[in-house]
Ligand SMILES: Nc1ncnc2c1ncn2[C@@H]1O[C@H](COP(=O)(O)OP(=O)(O)OP(=O)(O)O)[C@@H](O)[C@H]1O
């Protein structure tokens with residue numbers, strides 16, 4: 001059974017048809033890279049998976065269960081599906097450590113000292129060891145994004161969604177974030193990454209999904225995707241970004 | 243002018259004690275009402291942020307109703323109007339337990355909370371949308387997200403308008419004398435009617451109100467400055 005099964009997912013913003021029937025399966029441990037031109041619905045698609053967006057038709061199953069099932073608690077669902085945003089979105093009034101411990105304490109009911117231990121472990125894993133007591137503004141963009149990854153991991157999600165995690169970063173900081181993501185992928189995390197970092201896609205992804213106009217136009221393992229793109233739209237897109 | 247000023251009369255002795263008693267009541271009723279108005283205002287503001295229509299309407303009706311009717315009328319309503327609809331036993335209990343003070347607190351709380359709710363809402367709107375999203379995305383509930391992420395940020399922004407709401411409440415509290423609460427104004431009036439030295443009595447009470455306002459304003463501003471130094475953003 002796939003971990004995430006998306007079937008005929010459709011969404012409209014008023015008259016505008018953003019997602020025109022997406023069908024996709026993601027297995028445990030799989031790493032998907034989703035790319036496509038601006039406005040093609042990539043963010044909307046992954047945000048539907050943790051119910052940050054509502055949709056009008058189709059189904060999404062997580063661990064075999066419809067995410068809109070009556071006995072699915074939306075907060076528990078979100079704790080199992082972490083997300084990292086383009087703009088980091090750290091809580092500016094809390095220290096780095098508290099940014100990471102808030103959810104484990106409040107959502108999972110973890111005791112404070114245990115949550116701090118877990119948080120310090122995660123911060124070490126993302127390479128932010130001596131900044132735990134600083135505030136987000138005192139950190140560089142790359143550091144903030146790594147804290148955001150630690151924050152998402154702190155509730156022990158089974159899946160991680162990434163929405164262009166490096167596109168708001170200065171070029172010299174992109175790699176420090178990508179490296180954390182690569183480690184995560186190698187450790188077996190199931191990941192859906194909206195990104196245009198094709199090096200990342202080649203290195204760790206199992207499949208690359210190309211979206212355009214609210215549809216999945218083409219998908220293939222990275223080697224094939226980059227060597228033999230079949231659709232004209234994919235070719236045009238690849239020409240532009242490579 | 244053959245009015246003989248007698249400041250000693252209101253600065254020492256029995257009449258001074260009256261003024262001090264009144265001052266204590268004013269401080270008490272203001273403090274209790276500020277705390278309750280802040281809580282109530284927060285609840286009313288957050289209700290409007292939910293996606294549940296009836297709760298939004300309730301919040302809207304509350305703020306519009308209580309902001310746009312006179313406080314004096316509201317106080318009279320709570321004190322003279324409410325008892326006719328309450329059961330006899332409740333009334334008895336209330337009269338035995340300082341009904342005047344309770345009515346005054348309710349009046350000041352409800353009236354001020356409507357204004358405070360609007361300030362808090364403005365504060366909430368100035369927090370970027372991505373903050374609520376980032377909170378809900380890790381599994382925090384709506385209430386938790388507001389409590390731990392949105393409101394702490396919103397409150398910091400609205401400290402100045404909140405101070406002025408607190409000061410309004412302290413000044414408005416002088417109206418509770420009309421329902422028989424023996425506050426500072428009530429006691430100053432009392433001194434006046436016993437001594438005919440209204441000038442001194444009301445000068446002293448005015449200065450006391452001014453003093454409270456300045457202290458409250460100064461204290462919150464200092465607290466806020468200290469806070470802002472710690473939290474750099
Ligand atoms: N809240 C909204 N209301 C109306 N239209 C929206 C809304 N959010 C997104 N859209 C539209 O939906 C389309 C898809 O948006 P989406 O953010 O999913 O695209 P994307 O593929 O992530 O693009 P980008 O690469 O620019 O992030 C866009 O045309 C966008 O303008």
Ligand SMILES: [Mg+2]
Pocket residue numbers: 042043044163164
């Ligand atoms: Mg996007």
